[in-house]
Amino acid sequence: MTEYLLVYRKQTDLLIDWHIRNYPDKQTLAESKIGDDYERTNVWKINPALNSKHPAAFPKELAEKVIRYYSFKGDTVMDPFAGSGTVGAAAAELDRRFVLFELNPAYLELIKKAITSWKNISQSAMLWLNCPPPEPVMQQSYLLEKGYDEYYC
Ligand SMILES: C[S@@+](CC[C@H](N)C(=O)[O-])C[C@H]1O[C@@H](n2cnc3c(N)ncnc32)[C@H](O)[C@@H]1O
Known part of the structure; x- marks a missing residue:
């Protein structure tokens, strides 16, 4: 199974490194820094998620990687199609805030049940x-x- 990950950002002539270096809160910057174990390729091998309650749940590792690479601690991560809430769980664990939307009440119940076990909530x-x-x-x-x-x- 292959998923494509598309990264968009606001138009700018500056590299992402510039934005990182110039982030005003230096402590948050230091705490959000990616370690030496970062991905050096554009192919990430991640096992699929097994979730009997949601047919299309992401692996949490995927959400974690994206959140780590593209946000700072304390940022707000939004998932407009929350499903079982994987992005929320990963965001909470990584000290990010989150906003989730989910249409299906049955999946909302999944999130409600799971949320008590998410970290830092x-x-x-x-x-x-x-x-x-x-x-x-x-x-x-x-x-x-x-x-x-x-x-x-
Ligand atoms: C591919 S699943 C997301 C799975 C999620 N990433 C996870 O790990 O569980 C897409 C979800 O979007 C929800 N959805 C579809 N249209 C929506 C809408 N207009 N607003 C909110 N949620 C919606 C579906 O009910 C479904 O649970």
């Missing part, structure tokens, strides 16, 4: 829009704490 800091959150009370208290008087779900 604060359930009370999670917002669930247009769907009931796993812990409504926690979400409500978070929103009130932040000064929102509207309960979004």
Whole structure:
């Protein structure tokens, strides 16, 4: 099985290295640095994911590699087709924030079940829009704490 990975960025005459070197937060830059074990080829050999609950789940390793190479710690990663939530799990593990969209309520349930086991997740800091959150009370208290008087779900 082969997947193609396309990388887009905003138009610029500068190399990506320039942007990396000039990132204003030097501590985050140092913490986000890729080690010597980076990929030196453009062919990544990654075993497919085995997920009995979602027919097209990505291997987490793929999401991890992309997030590591193309974002800094603390950045926000968006996956508009979240499926089982692989990108969210990888983002959380790598200290990135995430925004996920998923159309199918059954897959949303998968994410809700799995999310408690993702690393670095604060359930009370999670917002669930247009769907009931796993812990409504926690979400409500978070929103009130932040000064929102509207309960979004
Ligand atoms: C290829 S799967 C993604 C699998 C995911 N990368 C994973 O590892 O589980 C695509 C997902 O996009 C969802 N989807 C399709 N159209 C959508 C839309 N308009 N908005 C949100 N999700 C959508 C499908 O329900 C499906 O779960």
